[in-house]
Structures are given as structure tokens and as C-alpha cells.
Amino acid sequence: MDRSTQPRTIKQYKAMYEKGTVNFDHVMQRSYGHWDIKQQSKWIHSLAINWPVPQIMARPMKETVTINGKEQLMNVYYMLEGKQRSLSTFYFLDDEYKLSPKTKPAKIDGIEYEMADKSFSELDEEVQEAILSYSLSIMSVDATDEEVEELFFRWNSGSPLNKTQQGRAIMGTDWAIRFDELSNHPFIKEKSSFSATELKRATHEEAFKQTMLVLDTNDDASSFSAPSLLDYTERFKEDSENKLAIFQHFLPVFDYLDVAFDKKEKVLFKKIHFPASFIAGKYALDNDIHPEEFYDWAQQFKHDFNKPESATIKTKYKDFMGQGSTHKAKVFGRISEMTRHLESYFTNKKFVNTDLIEILKKRKVRNT
Incomplete structure (x- = not known):
């Protein structure tokens, strides 16, 4: 199994998704919607204040993608780890939900900006830019179906933290x-x-x-x-x-x-x-x-x-x-x-x- 890691800003990552080179439909992935508004808000706040976050993992597969009316053979990244985080980010950027009223202010360059109960477009420009410029670590895994199945088993065999x-x-x-x-x-x-x-x-x-x-x-x-x-x-x-x-x-x-x-x-x-x-x-x-x-x-x-x-x-x-x-x-x-x-x-x-x-x-x- 080969693996490599590449940095992508949130803005670049969303562009890949919109272009069709990021896919969340891998059969092993659970459906979107397991996070509540509090979890989504914590995640967005972490991006705004530039806190470390877990890397996202994907399996690249060569597929034909139509871009600007032209078909191209490209790597499509099937996400193995990070679906909730990724879609929560993309939907927030599209103003599909507002952050929790309990979300703390984001402190950027010594200045605090309110985030509570705001959609992306309602945030201060400084906060918007901090989110869009956040650099995610995306690990690409070149693996067989059997290896992917084993990966999912190992990732999910630990004991989750209770409340x-x-x-x-x-x-x-x-x-x-x-x-x-x-x-x-x-x-x-x-x-x-x-x-x-x-x-x-x-x-x-x-x-x-x-x-x-x-x-x-x-x-x-x-x-x-x-x-x-x-x-x-x-x-x-x-x-x-x-x-x-x-x-x-x-x-x-x-x-x-x-x-x-x-x-x-x-x-x-x-x-x-x-x-x-x-x-x-x-x-x-x-x-x-x-x-x-x-x-x-x-x-x-x-x-x-x-x-x-x-x-x-x-x-x-x-x-x-x-x-x-x-x-x-x-x-x-x-x-x-x-x-x-x-x-x-x-x-x-x-x-x-x-x-x-x-x-x-x-x-x-x-x-x-």
C-alpha cells in the first residue's frame, strides 16, 4: 500500500469537490448527517482560529470527469475518512446553516470576531478568509478493496469516548x-x-x-x-x-x-x-x-x-x-x-x- 500527503486549502478543496474530483460516495462511508450543530460549529471554529485538525484520507481512482464540457481522465478522490468534516465545511460555505448560538468568538491576530448564530456570509471578512485559507492535510492511499476494508476495520475498532x-x-x-x-x-x-x-x-x-x-x-x-x-x-x-x-x-x-x-x-x-x-x-x-x-x-x-x-x-x-x-x-x-x-x-x-x-x-x- 502506497500513501502520500498533500496540503490543500479549504478554498482549493471545495473547488475540487465542485469540479467533481472529490467524491463522498465510497461504499464504506457512513451517510452524512451524524454531526449535530454543536459539532459542526466546533469544527468551523477550529478552522477559523487555525487549530490543528485530523487529516482527511482518500483513495484516488482514475475516472473520466467532464470539466467545462470536455471529458478528461483524472484522479477522483474517494474519501475514506473525513466526510462529516468535509461536507459540514462545504455546506457552511454555501450558507446552508448557521453556527450554534454558543459558538465562541474567533481570535485572529489579537482581535476577536463574533461567530455565534452566523452563516458564512454573515462572518467578518477576516474570519471568512481564515477559514478559506486553512490548509488541510489530505492523505492519498493507493490500496486494494481488501486493504480498504481492513483500514476501515482498524479505524473503527477502537473504543469511542463516551460523554x-x-x-x-x-x-x-x-x-x-x-x-x-x-x-x-x-x-x-x-x-x-x-x-x-x-x-x-x-x-x-x-x-x-x-x-x-x-x-x-x-x-x-x-x-x-x-x-x-x-x-x-x-x-x-x-x-x-x-x-x-x-x-x-x-x-x-x-x-x-x-x-x-x-x-x-x-x-x-x-x-x-x-x-x-x-x-x-x-x-x-x-x-x-x-x-x-x-x-x-x-x-x-x-x-x-x-x-x-x-x-x-x-x-x-x-x-x-x-x-x-x-x-x-x-x-x-x-x-x-x-x-x-x-x-x-x-x-x-x-x-x-x-x-x-x-x-x-x-x-x-x-x-x-
Whole structure:
């Protein structure tokens, strides 16, 4: 298999497409339309600010092309990789869609130009020129049909990033470091309900974000689903002071829970229960409830919601599980029911908590 790489500006590349020497109909290519407006806008913005982008790959094949009424034998480049990027660019240049209202300004030569909610013709000339003059790297692959099939298999056999993993790039390095600190806490690694596979897929980070969203009075998101959490991640930088204040609650509560549970808690800290159980732990810590007493309550709560016929304290917690469990009403319903159960359990109880601070110190945990 031979390969070579040639640079082409966006303007030159579109001219090839219009001339008929670029073709996106290779049988192995998926259909156009898999990108939403946010993905298209991110791509166009990358071109405008001259950021590095992945190369485009094509298989050249000799075909007869009619140009200016004359038939010519030329290389037609059948695109193997880059269809969504290419057509998103061409359609934008033809004013077939506007960029997302959330598109950031393009900074060119130290000057910022607005791009949000604009078509190509509505952009400033400087931005138009930056896009048209962007130099793409196009790799030509001289390969057999069998080799092309093998290429597609290899390109698509990797594990794609899920929404939570994508969020790391969006939240930035500082927040990724903070989430690593939470992920590496002994409570998460040794006591929480997340399996090894879930930890690899960053399922626990999705639970962290759901919990942050519960505590976040600056945000009114109606869903706690993965796509909604990805949108929430985008707001970390613009609301950093508030988000950091929310983050400060996590480590002290994790420290408390690490003391309360001496082994893996297989139920309450699964993803679906995590926000409610975290809020319960925070309530206990804030009210000086002894970790051992909190553990005893946790066992009672599990019994009461799993076996309502013999429950000591009746709870409707299960009514807020099942289908649509990431909807705001169900998330807050679970939190409300778990907190109500916790408060009922500890009503009129007397505690001897003078040794709580010493327990935390001995375990080398935080007391802040």
C-alpha cells in the first residue's frame, strides 16, 4: 500500500469537490448527517482560529470527469475518512446553516470576531478568509478493496469516548486534576459500588457531576442524563468560582463515608443512588452524626426500601427509580425520600460524638 500527503486549502478543496474530483460516495462511508450543530460549529471554529485538525484520507481512482464540457481522465478522490468534516465545511460555505448560538468568538491576530448564530456570509471578512485559507492535510492511499476494508476495520475498532470522557477535554486540565483527586479517594476506590469496568468508563465521574448539579443553585438543568451533564461541564469555566465552592464539599464527605463504611457498600453508592447517598452523608457530617450511627442507618434504609412490608420507616424511594430515573423530578424525589428517612431515623436519638474528630484524625482524613 502506497500513501502520500498533500496540503490543500479549504478554498482549493471545495473547488475540487465542485469540479467533481472529490467524491463522498465510497461504499464504506457512513451517510452524512451524524454531526449535530454543536459539532459542526466546533469544527468551523477550529478552522477559523487555525487549530490543528485530523487529516482527511482518500483513495484516488482514475475516472473520466467532464470539466467545462470536455471529458478528461483524472484522479477522483474517494474519501475514506473525513466526510462529516468535509461536507459540514462545504455546506457552511454555501450558507446552508448557521453556527450554534454558543459558538465562541474567533481570535485572529489579537482581535476577536463574533461567530455565534452566523452563516458564512454573515462572518467578518477576516474570519471568512481564515477559514478559506486553512490548509488541510489530505492523505492519498493507493490500496486494494481488501486493504480498504481492513483500514476501515482498524479505524473503527477502537473504543469511542463516551460523554463523560469527552467532558474531561471540555472542563479543562484544572478540573480534570480535581476529578482525579476524587476518583483516587479510598472511599471511591475501595468502598463505593462502582465496578472496575465502570471506573474505567468514568461512570463515577458522571455521578460526581450529577451530585454537583444537585448542589448547584446557579443551574436549572431539567435532566441529569449524560448529554445534559456534558452541557453542564461546558459551564465549569464560566462559573468557576461557584463550581469550585461546590467541589469543596466532596472530599470532607468522602472522608466521613470512608470512616463510616469498613468495606464495599454494594448498593447505596451505585450511580443511581449516589447523589442521594452523598447528600445523606453530607447531612450526617454537618449534624455531627457519628459514622457508626450513619452506617447503622444505611443498613436500615436499605432494608426499608427493599422490603416495604416490614419497613420500620415507610419510604416511597422506589417510586422515583425505574424509567426516566435521570429526570430532575426523580433525582430530587430520591434525595427527598432518603433525607426524610434519615431525619426520621435520628429523631430524638442521643449521640456521643466527642470522639468523632479524633476518629477522623486517626484515619488521616480531612476535617474541613
